[in-house]
Amino acid sequence: SQQGEEDPQALSIQEGENATMNCSYKTSINNLQWYRQNSGRGLVHLILIRSNEREKHSGRLRVTLDTSKKSSSLLITASRAADTASYFCATDGDNQGGKLIFGQGTELSVKP
């Protein structure tokens, strides 16, 4: 069963703007991860946030986690055209036996 669901499905912004993507999930988790996929390429791991963490930063990326609402958000600040890609959240759940389950992704388009 699919765990993470991203919102919105697609997002189009101008260079320099911030992009926010959201992820909701259904069951308790050990950690939640965000990945980026450029067209025709493999997924690239961006950031992992554990269930006991609320916020994490990596460069222009900021991830928050609210376990009470079973949701996470990924914020990309000062976006660049090179950030154009699909972004996926993935959950490592308590009852998933080590499986990482991916959502359907958000397609981000950053226009120069």
Next chain:
Amino acid sequence: DAGVIQSPRHEVTEMGQEVTLRCKPISGHNSLFWYRQTMMRGLELLIYFNNNVPIDDSGMPEDRFSAKMPNASFSTLKIQPSEPRDSAVYFCASSLGWGYYGYTFGSGTRLTVV
């Protein structure tokens, strides 16, 4: 490090033929995962190994699919016989260990069954 290496990058085969996809994980990673990606179903976990042992193959769609990991540096995913609905991009990923580390994905094998 060369990352996770998959071969071939592209495979076009006729229905009924056997297809073998190959993966070399990152040295030292003890977990290996096979995913399939389609527009309709997104990313689906097919099977994963820990220390070369299959842990969960519940995502393998049918008996036509099989996977092996004979040693820590090599895994195969085999489809026999192949069908048009198997057309997808197949990704291999490896990790130092689930629960604490992210996955490193290969570039994928785009399989087309005609």
